[in-house]
Amino acid sequence: MSLRLLLSVLIGLGGIISAIASPANAQRISLIRDAETENTIRAYATPLLLAARLEPSAVRILIVNNKSLNAFVAAGQNLFINTGLIMRASDASEVIGVLAHETGHIAGGHLIRSTQALKDASASTILGYILGGAAVIAGRPDVGAAVIGGAQNAAVRSYLKFSRTQESAADRAGVRFLDQTQQSSGGMLTFMNTLGEQELLSVSRQDAYVRTHPLTRDRIEFLEHHVAQSRYTNIPTPQKFKKAHARMVAKLRAFTLRKRRTFRYYPVTDTSVPARYAQAIAYFRSAGTAKALKIMVGLIAEHPHDPYFHELRGQILFENGRIDEAIPAYEKATELLPGSALIMTDLARAQIEKDGLEMRNRAIRNLKASIQLEPKRAFTWRLLATAEGKNGNMVESWRALAEEALLHGRFDNAISLAKRSQSRTEVGTPVWLRAEDIVAAATEAKNSR
Known part of the structure; x- marks a missing residue:
C-alpha cells in the first residue's frame, strides 16, 4: 500500500507522567504505512539489531507522519521515526546513525529502567510534553519534556540527568554497533552537529529530537573522537542504501508535500528515477492520472522487477476506479514481493471491489496470508469480515470483526461479536x-x- 495515512494526529501538550506509558497513548499517532519505506528503514536497521544481539523481527518499524525531526523507541520494541527526519537527513548514513543510537536504547534496557524514573517524576510534578506533534510517550526517560510553567524543581533536574546519562550510553552503544557492521559513524556525527545548531534556537522553534534527546558538548566530543579514530570512518554508504534513500525521500516528499513544492525538488527536467517517481505521485495526487500512469509505464519498462512501481501503478488505477487493471498490477507486485502483508491486503481490497465468488475467495486467501504476517492490523481483519460476510460465512465474519474490535480497544463489542x-x-x-x-x-x- 503506497503511503496510507492511519489514525488521527493528537498533539499532547501536557499530562501526568505516570499516564504516559499507557498503550492507548501509543495508538494516538498519525502513522504512514508503506511497504517500501518500512522495508528501507528495516534494511538499515537489521545489521545494527543483529550486532546488538536483538531479533530484528521483534522490532516494529513505524513511520510517523510528522515534519519535525524526531525518532524514538516506545511501548516495547517499537521504533518510531518521523517522516521529517527521513526527508531532512542529508543521506542514508544520518538515518542509519539515528537508528544505531535508538538500537543502543533498546539494547541498554532503557525502556525498562525508565519506568521508575517516570514514576518518581510524576510524584513531584506534571510535565508538559511535545513529541513531534504526536501524543505518544511510553516509559522512556530520554523522551523529552517541556516543563509546564517553567518549573525547575529537583525532580525535573533528576529526570533530565537520568536522560542525559542514557543518551551518552546509547551513543557509545550505537558507534559500537556501527563499527561491528563496518559502517561509518560519520552520519551520526553530522546529524548531532545539526542538532547542535538547533540548540541555539528558542525551545518553541527547536525540533523534537533536540527536546527528546538531550544534547551535550560531551556527546559531540565523544563522537568527534570516535570518528577520528575509527577504521571505518571513510567507508562509503553502500550504493544500494543511497539509491533506496533517494527513492524513499522522493516518495515521502511527493505524498506529503503540495504538488508545487514537490516539483521544486524534482523539476520535469530531472529524469532520474527518484524524480520521475515523485513526479508520478504528484500528478496522481492532483488528478493528473494520465500523466502519472505514463511515467509509471516508463519506469516499469526500465525496471520490470521492481515491486513498488507495480504497487504504485495498482494504487493509481484502483483509486481511479479502474479495478480490472489494478488487480494485475497488484498481483505482479505481490509476485515480486511475496512477503509484503501491505501489498497483499491492497490486492485483496481490489479483488473484493471486483466482486464475484471466485474473486472474493482469492481475496480471503490473500487476507489470511497477510494476517499470518501481520496479525495486529485491524484494517485487514475488517476486509476479511467484509469478504466472508459477502460469501455468507457469518461465523468467520463475526470472528474477524471481533478481532478488529479487540485491536481497536472496543472490548464490549469484541466480546459480543466473539x-x-x-x-x-x-x-x-x-x-x-x-x-x-x-x-x-x-x-x-x-x-x-
Missing part, C-alpha cells in the same frame, strides 16, 4: 476456541482499565 460467532459453531472448533480467547483477552483488558 460470542455471536461461538453461538453458530460447534464447541471446540478452531473458530470457537479463538473466539473464546478473544472474550478472555477483551474481558481482562476491560477489567484492567
